[in-house]
Structure formats: structure tokens, C-alpha cells
Amino acid sequence: MSGASAWTVLDQTSRAVSSGLDTIRRAAVPASEGVNRGFQQVTQLARERVGGEKDVTVLPEDYRQLEDKVDKIKLITEKLLLVTRTYTLPHNDYAPPVVESATDIANSIAAGAATLFASAQRVVGAVQPTAAPMAKTDSTQIPKSLAHAFSKIALDGANVLSDQDPFAAALKKFAKTQERLGDAKLKLDADITNRVYKEQSSTLNNLVGNAMRARRNVHAVRLAYDAARAKLKASRPEVAERARVEMEKAEDEFVAAVDDAMGKMKTVIESPEPLKNLADLAAAQLAYFKTADALLSELSPEIDELQVTNEALLRRGA
Known part of the structure; x- marks a missing residue:
């Protein structure tokens, strides 16, 4: 090279x-x-x-009032969200082990009844009505709601009784109604999850979250501003001008941060979402309870009639 x-x-x-x-x-x-x-x-x-x-910079009174209002909205939303979360959980209105135990008991009763019938046939020699064996419960198939659990237990119970038994007829009607009531409960859960819980989460994470982050920024910028003011006070004459420039820059940042936070807090306060979410919650519950009222209003007189029939049969047998 x-x-x-x-x-x-x-x-x-x-x-x-x-x-x-x-x-x-x-x-x-x-x-x-x-x-x-x-x-x-x-x-x-x-x-x-x-x-x-x-010598600490005091935030404006308007700012502190906004903070107080946002804190209250935040607390209310958090508490509502905590309770509303219940609707997002599977079979949230009953404890599955209790339902499983009840079904197991029904299975035991069915087995015992079959044994008694067999014994009676051997002793008396009469033909006894044969009850259909109750299907074994799959513990992995947990009913989706309390009403679905009632429906399953009632239907299983009806299947071990004679078709002519008023109690069996009542159990079948009860099972059918509870199945429909359970479906209505699942719809209630879905409606509240989608229209209330998710919206409350969005309000907390976005609207309120943005305001809280802006407030934390105000706190940090305020510390920087007061630190710059303290530095200017303690500065020697030869570096005072530089310290003044730093202080003025920090002051501008502080004012901008306060304005930004106040704007975001006002957005939280002026948002219609919290009240809308509450209205949607009440509407979903109303729809469910109307359905429940209609279903049970139809079922109850039918069961009452079967009860009267059953009592008449019992008196006749006596």
C-alpha cells in the first residue's frame, strides 16, 4: 500500500x-x-x-378540587368493579361441591329405592313398578348456574319416580323452568360482563388512569421546579443567570403539566360513562328478574295444582 x-x-x-x-x-x-x-x-x-x-409550591385550589373529585370517582369505580367481577366468573351463584354432593345423595337414594323394590318383590311376590336407574353424575360436567344445577337434580329425581307420581310431574316442570331460568342467568352474566364490567375497566384504566399518570407527572415536575428555585436562591452571582434560566424552564414545564393534568381530570369528571355503566347494570338486572318473574309465575300455580292432586291421592290411599 x-x-x-x-x-x-x-x-x-x-x-x-x-x-x-x-x-x-x-x-x-x-x-x-x-x-x-x-x-x-x-x-x-x-x-x-x-x-x-x-418553601414548597402550592398547587392551585381548582387543581386540588379536581383531585378530590377524581379520587372519589376512582374509588367508587374500583369498588363497583370488584363486585361486578362476580358476573365474569363461572357458576358464580353457587358452590359446585354442594351441587355434586346433592346429586350423589340422589344417586344413593335411587340405589336404595331399587333395593327395597327388589326385596318387596321377593317377599310379597307382587309386581312392583320399576324405577329407571339414575344416571351417574360426571363430576367434570358442572352446571353453569344454580338454576341449571336445580334443573339437573330435579330431572334426575323425576327419572327415578313413576310417571304417574305427581311429585315426578312437578319435578319435570320445575326442571324445565329452572333450565330456562339458568339460561337467563347466563345471559345476565354475559350482558353485565360486556356492557358493564369491561366498560368500567376501560374507564378505570384509560380515563382515570390517564388522569392519575398526569398527576404523578405534576408531582415530579413540581419537585424539579422547587429544586430549581432552591438552586437559584443558593447560587453564586457568577452562575445565577444559568440557574435562573433552568428555573424558568422548570416553571414552564410545571405550568404545562398542571394544565395537562387538570384537563385530563376534567375529562374524568365530565365523562358520562360511570353513570351509563350503572344504568346498564340496572337494566340488565331488570331484564333478568322480569324473565324470572314470568317463568316462576307460570310454574308456581302448576306445582300448587300438583300438590293438591298429590294430597287427594294420599287421602284416597289412606
């Missing part, structure tokens, strides 16, 4: 290294400024909490 070529390569390498160092320096400046600012904020917070610093 000639001398000229070597110098050219060396020059290109030198420029590349210099450019890389410039890039690193430019990237390091914001990082160092961020570290320095964070240190100033921590120092200012320590002075306020431990050192009893009195």
Missing part, C-alpha cells in the same frame, strides 16, 4: 471514530440530564419530608 493510500485510510478511520464519539456524546447528554434531574427531585423530596422544607 502506498503512503498516500495509507493516509487516506487513516483519515477515514479517524473521521469514523470522531463521528461515533459525537453520537455517543449527543446520546449521553439527555441521559445525564435525566439522571441529574432525577437526583434533584429526590433531594428536594428528602428536604420536604425530612428536612422540613417550607
